[in-house]
Amino acid sequence: GAGVSQSPRYKVAKRGQDVALRCDPISGHVSLFWYQQALGQGPEFLTYFQNEAQLDKSGLPSDRFFAERPEGSVSTLKIQRTQQEDSAVYLCASSQGQTTQYFGPGTRLTVL
Amino acid sequence: GDSVTQMEGPVTLSEEAFLTINCTYTATGYPSLFWYVQYPGEGLQLLLKATKADDKGSNKGFEATYRKETTSFHLEKGSVQVSDSAVYFCAGGGSNYKLTFGKGTLLTVNP
Numbered sequence: 464g465a466g467v468s469q470s471p472r473y474k475v476a477k478r479g480q481d482v483a484l485r486c487d488p489i490s491g492h493v494s495l496f497w498y499q500q501a502l503g504q505g506p507e508f509l510t511y512f513q514n515e516a517q518l519d520k521s522g523l524p525s526d527r528f529f530a531e532r533p534e535g536s537v538s539t540l541k542i543q544r545t546q547q548e549d550s551a552v553y554l555c556a557s558s559q560g561q562t563t564q565y566f567g568p569g570t571r572l573t574v575l
Numbered sequence: 576g577d578s579v580t581q582m583e584g585p586v587t588l589s590e591e592a593f594l595t596i597n598c599t600y601t602a603t604g605y606p607s608l609f610w611y612v613q614y615p616g617e618g619l620q621l622l623l624k625a626t627k628a629d630d631k632g633s634n635k636g637f638e639a640t641y642r643k644e645t646t647s648f649h650l651e652k653g654s655v656q657v658s659d660s661a662v663y664f665c666a667g668g669g670s671n672y673k674l675t676f677g678k679g680t681l682l683t684v685n686p
Contacts, residue, residue: 467618494672496672496673496674498674503678503679504678504679505579505581505664505666505676505677505678505679506619506664506674506676507676508673508674508675511672511673519672519673522673554618554619556619556674563609563621563624564621564668564674565621566611566618566619566620567618568617568618569618
């Protein structure tokens with residue numbers, strides 16, 4: 464079946480621009496996660512949804528980062544007024560409850 | 576907080592060599608442990624997992640055993656292939672559902 468999909472795969476933004484990254488989880492998966500992966504590092508947790516409820520946003524690095532999942536399926540990670548330090552790969556993962564997380568291909572964000 | 580210590584690379588091996596990548600996890604309680612693999616240009620894929628002490632995860636010739644006393648989950652393969660070249664990530668996740676990842680180990684297998 465279809466896996467987790469993310470779009471766009473690549474995004475180049477000028478410093479100060481807003482960006483929106485989309486995640487389509489595996490159909491029926493209740494849990495959805497966002498991670499940030501800096502170059503040469505492992506992914507780091509950003510935020511977690513169970514259905515439409517955002518249960519944990521402790522990993523969001525600043526109030527410029529905002530995530531939503533209004534209908535409990537597709538999720539969007541928004542970054543306002545992008546900075547160079549926001550350059551990273553943003554990974555989305557989904558799971559059926561507290562089980563194995565399945566990852567999408569990621570969106571590589573480059574802020575110039 | 577939780578942390579994962581993973582053997583740093585890069586690791587370069589010849590085809591058919593034995594592979595070990597060390598991983599230890601520090602947390603309150605006993606989390607589930609995972610190995611993910613990232614092939615060039617692709618996303619993270621689950622390689623294997625173990626959910627409790629003494630569990631052995633295995634897949635594609637790779638194995639890892641969850642050692643409770645050391646909270647270790649070392650990845651092994653008896654005979655690597657060129658196609659195994661990738662970045663390998665150890666990760667742990669407890670009842671708080673978050674995954675904590677190591678920094679990754681780049682493996683290159685030469686023919």
